[in-house]
Amino acid sequence: MYNKENHLTKVRDFNLILKHGYWVNNQFLSLKVLELAKNEAYFPSTGDVDKFKKQLKLAVNIGLKVSKKAVVRNRAKRQVVEILRELMSRGAIQAGYYLFFVAKPNIKEKSFAEISEEVKVLLKRAKVLSE
RNA sequence: UGUUUAUAGCGGAUGAUUGCUCCGAGUCAGUUCGGGGAGGAAAGUCCGAACGUCCUUCUUUGAAAAAAGAAAAAAAGAUAGUGGGUAAUCCCCACCAGUUUGGCGGAAACGCCAAGCGAGGGAAAGCGGCACAGAGACUAUACUAGUUCCGAGCAAUUGGAGCAAAAGGUGAAAAGAGUAUGGAAGUUCUGAUUCUAGAAACAGAGCUACCAUAUACCCAUUAUUGUGAAAUGAUGUGGUGCCAAGCCCUGUCUGGCGCAAGAGCAGCCUUGAAGUUGAGAGAUUUCUUGGAAAAGUUCGCUCGCUAAUGAUUUUGGCAGUAAUGUCAAAACUAGAUAAAUGAUCAUCGUGUUAUCUGUCAAUUGAUAAAUAACAUACAGAAUUCGGCUUAUAGCUAUAAAUCAAAA
RNA sequence: GGCCCCGUAGUUCAAUGGAUAGAACGAGAACCUUCUAAGUUUUAGAUCUAGGUCCGAUUCCUAGCGGGGUCA
Secondary structure: OOHHHEOOOOHHHEEEEEEEEOEEEEOOEEEEEHHHHHHHHHOOOOOOHHHHHEEEEEEEOOOOOEEEEOOHHHHHHHHHHHHEEEEEEOOOOOOEEEEEEEEEEHHHHOHHHHHHHHHHHHHHHOOOOOO
């Protein structure tokens, strides 16, 4: 897993991205992006605004529709998270974004290499990837 | 040797690169070092407990607030052969009644042996139900055939009131209920005889209410054996359909809610009827406004929480048929929170199939090595334990059944 | 994670333990029509699954499977 600082955990933040973010879709993954610099109007009243702008928070959602077995869901999630962690450790993802990945049911048949390609395509389309 | 079933156990290993989390130690914030890190079902949430909290009643202490301890009745729910185990249970162990299958004996009822099942109190407290069929399904009953009495009719025949459940037939079940021997009112059939010609008595055969004797079941009383459920006997002017996983009765058990329980910390917003307090206005009880407290709402963090000393784990001894108990020694064993315990790759192991080679038997089978392909299960802790249930590739052990091949 | 509720034709619902499990809408086929619609006739159910109680189970009991709700 990546660091705890980059977890998207609070209900407030989820509401923020779900209301004001936009979708990027592909075959077996979807991505919702919120560019923080363009949405200052909706920030919480307390806290430092500049510091808030430089955050990078991620979340991955594998719903019950993907599979009823916890083992299958956990494995898919670990694979996605591992790809993101590798990209972040190289500094390939720009700061200042909230990212929210949602899996579709056919992800369980895909290999690690296929998922890796899919994630990169999505990030490129969202213009978050800095390479 | 194989196959199937049941029970018990195991249920991948090593390395490389790169990560997450908890604990400890340093450093003084960049991180570094050391150690720990999923299961037999972690699952389903079907039961039971620990633990927490709330409520009712009572007792004690106390000025009070409160604290500590204990628990009844009603209702509702659960449970049900006996004995034992346990913290407790709808769990576990042993046994009993009953029952299924197979074998043996017997004319049959039934008895014996082996294996399996075994939610099994009360139907002589009451209510309710028993479709269809059938005369009748619990206040027994009369369709056919039979028979007695009173009638109608010339007669054939027919109306009413009884008797009779032994025959026919129905049904899952027919008035507790078989079997053997003997008798038997009655009834059916056959035979020949008699006469008033459709009846009588006679003979034989069949069925049978009922009676006697013997035997098996149930019930009541009673004797012996067993801790007990029960078993084996004796006695009797004894004989009551089935269903309580229908209501119900009887005995026993259970107060409710569940770690999202519960405790604490800090903040945002709203309300402000009545009461309290400050200020102001009016002027003696009205209005305006602020605060505290309270109520509601929303969003977080910490504790509970797991490094633990226990219904703990492992090994061994002893007691017990067993479940289990007890003694001794050693060990301390995950703790996350949109939720860690991983990701990628390589090599090996295990199983199946195929190919090739060697050996033994000589169609073909067994075995050993090599190569290739495929497979390598079910499944992821969330307060903690004890059970139950369900899922599970492959391997090992034990037991039983079974067929095939060889000797 | 805890606690509740519900499963009957394709869909929405019935059925007191007792025929062959019904109704409406829908679907298929045929008739009617020049064709379509409407109309008429007709066809098709593993009562979620598996055990048990009972002479007999959609109904009663037990276990599983699936679906839904709710609690800070």
